[in-house]
Amino acid sequence: MEQQQEKIFQLYIQQLTGHLSEEEEAYVQRMLAEDPAFAATWAALEAEGKEMDVQGYLHRVDEQAALQQLQQRSLRPASRKRWLAAAAVLLLLLSGGYFFFRSTPATPPLAQIKPPVQLLLANGRQINLDNDSAVRTVSNATLTTGNNMLRYESADTAMNTLQVPAGASYRLMLSDGTEVWLNAATSMRFPFHFSGGSREVYVSGEAYFKVAKHPQQPFTVHTPLTNIQVLGTAFNVNTYHNGNVRTSLVEGKVITSAANGLQTTLQPGYQSDYSAATGFAASRFDEEEVLSWINGVYYFHHMPLPELAAAASRFYGITIVTDPQKHARTATTGIMERDKLSAFLNDLETTAQVKYSYKDGVLHLE
Structure with missing residues (x-):
């Protein structure tokens, strides 16, 4: 029926x-x-x-x-x-x-208990961060949470790690005034307090930075393959794809470099893709599209279904699989919105004639 x-x-x-x-x-x-x-x-x-x-x-x-x-x-x-x-x-x-x-829902109950955003302190303590407004003192830091954001006060220079699970996003205000938006399945290592002549953080996943200007204390973002050096600017960095780092500059100026000595300088409106095999390649980008994830939106263009399944798994925080051989040539264009998985699936079924089923905690695209 x-x-x-x-x-x-x-x-x-x-x-x-x-x-x-x-x-x-x-x-x-x-x-x-x-x-x-x-x-x-x-x-x-x-x-x-x-x-x-x-x-x-x-x-x-x-x-x-x-x-x-x-x-x-x-x-x-x-x-x-x-x-x-x-x-x-x-x-x-x-x-x-x-x-x-409909007498029964089109999509089986897909809501799952998702892991919380976690802050892993340098001393090994793990703290779950929720959206409720709260102020708590842990170790030698005062943490303020609310509206999907963390602020803190501390003089500790040890490195902590903020982990954002699949299906979520989070915002962080660093001690120097730098704002960071972290996308789903992203982690960032950072100190509560920057000391010395530099500010350094480590990112895996996707994050958008609005770096506070402190010319005497340059800011560096380390990724698995590159280093991004800035003084004060706004840019997005994406390391989701193994072997590739994409840096998209919104304003200011950055120099992104690799361990092999290659580097490139970006101007606003340009992005660089780096891979160990081909080096750096620069191109223009659409700011609205690249940064749409901050507002819970993801655009995809002629994306192969296996690749879309991986992106949707991360975006919605649920395991989505498909047959890579059966759908190797199936590609589609559309939009995903956070917390609207049912709409995405029904849209996918209508536009790409892809059926779906849910079994044992896994969503299958057929």
């Missing part, structure tokens, strides 16, 4: 957006006449769509504004209007109206 409802919904979306084939139109008309359950579901969708003024919404969609909002710049112009219309309706219906006619 559930698969039938999924199929009806997809056909309804295709009809709304004007790309229902003649064969599919004939199938819909036949089912409306012969299958009372099909007809009831279709009528319920039409009623909900009328109440939500879906057709009016489609006519009012500003194509260029929607294009900018969804960052689908890589689509061919001829296909943009159809894709955006489908996306607009999908987002509209999936946000509420779609589930009204």
Whole structure:
């Protein structure tokens, strides 16, 4: 029954957006006449769509504004209007109206108890950080948490580690006034207090830095493959992909270097990709797209399904797998929003014809 409802919904979306084939139109008309359950579901969708003024919404969609909002710049112009219309309706219906006619949820209960953000002190003590506003004294530091952020006061120069699990993000205010946003599955080593003539931290994962300017105390971010040297600037660093480090400069100036002596200097609006095999390669980047994760959004463009499964696992904090051989040539474009896994899966099913199932704590894309 559930698969039938999924199929009806997809056909309804295709009809709304004007790309229902003649064969599919004939199938819909036949089912409306012969299958009372099909007809009831279709009528319920039409009623909900009328109440939500879906057709009016489609006519009012500003194509260029929607294009900018969804960052689908890589689509061919001829296909943009159809894709955006489908996306607009999908987002509209999936946000509420779609589930009204289902007797059981489309997606199995995927909510899991996720590990908390943790602060590992230099003395070995582990502290769970939650979103509740709190002030606590631990060892020789005063920690203030709230609104997904940590501030502290301490003169300790020993290195601590902040660990952000998959499915989460966190913000950190360093003692010098530098702000750091840490993405899912990211860790950062840092001292409570910077001493001497330098400020140094170590990052694995993805983080965005707004570095406070202290010319007499240069700031260095160490990654598994590179070092990023700054005085005062804003940039994003991504080490998610093994063997590659991407540094995207928003403002200021940075010098990023590797252990083999290679280095490159970045200007605002440019990013560098480094790999041990090819060295540094610079290119322009879209700031809104690169930094969207800070607001809980992730854009993907023509991404192979196995790669998307890995990215979605990290983003949503749930294990997602797929058959790399079966879907080696399956690629899709779209958007993920934090805490909206069901919408992402239904969108994926509609746009890429990918089914999904949930078993033993693992989400399978089929």
